[in-house]
Amino acid sequence: MLTTLVGVLGTSMLVRSAGDRVNVLAIARDVPVGQEITAEDLTTAALPADPALKPVPANQKASVVGRRATAALHAGELLTDGQLHGGSGLAAGQELVAVEVQRGAAPVDALASGDKVKIVTTPGKDEAVTKNTAPPEEVQAKVVKVGAPNASGAVVVQVAVASTDGSVLAARAATGRVAIVLASKG
Structure with missing residues (x-):
C-alpha cells in the first residue's frame, strides 16, 4: 500500500512538472554567420523549464528580428543570446x-x-x-x-x-x- 502511494505521488509530480513548459525560440532554417535574422528564420519550441538551459524566450522574438548571427545557426537548434550580435549596435544617425x-x-x-x-x-x-x-x-x-x-x-x-x-x-x-x-x- 505504501509503495503504491509513493508510486502514485511520484507519477503525479512527473505529470505536473511535465506541464511546466516554457516557449522558447528555435531556428527554423539555417542562418549563416553575420546574416540578419528574419521572422522566417525563427520558430518556437516548448521545453520543460530548466535553469541549466538559457534559450531566448519566445516572447522576445521582436527584439531578435534584425539582429545578426555571431555563429552559423542550424535548423532545429535552440537560440541563445550568445549566438546574436547585440542588436544592430547602431543608434539612429x-x-x-x-x-x-x-x-x-x-x-x-x-x-x-x-x-x-x-x-x-x-x-x-x-x-x-x-x-x-x-x-x-x-x-x-x-x-x-x-x-x-x-x-x-x-x-x-x-x-x-x-x-x-x-x-x-x-x-x-x-x-x-x-x-x-x-x-x-x-
Whole structure:
C-alpha cells in the first residue's frame, strides 16, 4: 500500500512538472554567420523549464528580428543570446564601418566592444612628419567588434560612427592609412 502511494505521488509530480513548459525560440532554417535574422528564420519550441538551459524566450522574438548571427545557426537548434550580435549596435544617425588596421596601429589587445576610440589618418610611408605638418584628421567612433589578426597581423575593427563620418572613414580606411587611439576607460 505504501509503495503504491509513493508510486502514485511520484507519477503525479512527473505529470505536473511535465506541464511546466516554457516557449522558447528555435531556428527554423539555417542562418549563416553575420546574416540578419528574419521572422522566417525563427520558430518556437516548448521545453520543460530548466535553469541549466538559457534559450531566448519566445516572447522576445521582436527584439531578435534584425539582429545578426555571431555563429552559423542550424535548423532545429535552440537560440541563445550568445549566438546574436547585440542588436544592430547602431543608434539612429550612426553607420557601421570596418577598419583594417596594420600591426602596431591599434591597441588591439586592449580594445573591446563599447570602447570609445579616435581613428586618425596616418602619413604615407615616405611622408615626413614635422612640427609644421597639419595635425591628423580624427573621427570619433565606438568599437562594435574586434576581429582576430590575419597572417600579416592586420586586424579588422568594426566601429560605429556618426553617419556624417561613415563615408569619409570608409575612404580613409581603404587607403590603409589609419590608426586607432583608445580613449581612457576610467
